[in-house]
Amino acid sequence: MKITVISYSLTGNNEALAAKLASEFSAEHIKIVPVIPRTFGMIALDMLFNRVPKIxxxxxxxxxxxxxxxxxxxxxxxxxxxxxxCFEELKKHQHQYAFVSISGGADGSNPKLESELEKKLGKKPAIVLDYHIADLLPSEPKPTRDDTSAYRLTEENTLAITSQTVQNIQERLAN
Ligand SMILES: Cc1cc2nc3c(=O)[nH]c(=O)nc-3n(C[C@H](O)[C@H](O)[C@H](O)COP(=O)(O)O)c2cc1C
Incomplete structure (x- = not known):
């Protein structure tokens, strides 16, 4: 099955992961760039008002x-x-898909990702893998949002997360 990686990253963590995944799967890698780069203020407005930034x-x-x-x-x-x-453009095609993220995790898990994907793409994801930076940091003192936001994946982190992701996706595709 042909694989396509579609990624977006503001500060580089998900970009590093997407690049390694694309290389491991020999996949086409499509990098999303918003026409207007997102600032923290714009992110808050995007989320509150469900805005769809031009890309x-x-x-x-x-x-x-x-x-x-x-x-x-x-x-x-x-x-x-x-x-x-992209979700709007792809909705009618009903691709099989996975969602992978390295998120902060300082406030715990992000339980609404799967339902958001199903709503926006009109189909359930084959797999959702949400890795947390908080799990890469010492557990004491408890990592704060500032700690996780400032963290940049190392090459070692990226390789470990990529290999776990490849294994999970391959298992899912085999079933
Ligand atoms: C405005 C903003 C809101 C965020 N909200 C969450 C959140 O709700 N849950 C979470 O786990 N991480 C959250 N994060 C942390 C990011 O997901 C995390 O830092 C991620 O690794 C950044 O990815 P990037 O380097 O690819 O941009 C937030 C970061 C920003 C800047």
Missing amino acids: NLSVKHIAANNFIIFVAPVWMGKIASPLRS
């Missing part, structure tokens, strides 16, 4: 039988807004 490209060309791996951060419990325009 640099269209994903309409992706064949319906491709498996798509979306990789992006979680913001305020939701998937980063720059992916929304």
Whole structure:
């Protein structure tokens, strides 16, 4: 099955993961760039008002039988807004897909990702993998939002998360 990775990243963590995943799967890697780069203020407005930021490209060309791996951060419990325009374009195609994120996790898990994906793409994800930076840091003192936001994945972190993700997705595709 042909795999396409579609990613967005504000500060580089999800970009590092997406690049390694694309390389491991020999996949096409499509990088989303919002026409207007997101600031913290814009992120809050995107999330509160469900805005769909304009982006640099269209994903309409992706064949319906491709498996798509979306990789992006979680913001305020939701998937980063720059992916929304792709979700709108892809909704009618009903691709099989996975969502992968390295998010902060300072406030615990992000339980609404799966339902958000199903609503926006009209189909359940094959798998959702939300890794947390908080789990990469010492547990005492408890990592704060500032700690997780400031953290940048090391090469070692990226390789470990990539290999876990490849294994999980391969198992899911085999079933
Ligand atoms: C405005 C904002 C809101 C965030 N909200 C969440 C959240 O709700 N849950 C979470 O786990 N992480 C949250 N994070 C942390 C990011 O998901 C995390 O830092 C991620 O690794 C950043 O990815 P990037 O480097 O690819 O941009 C938030 C970060 C920002 C900037």
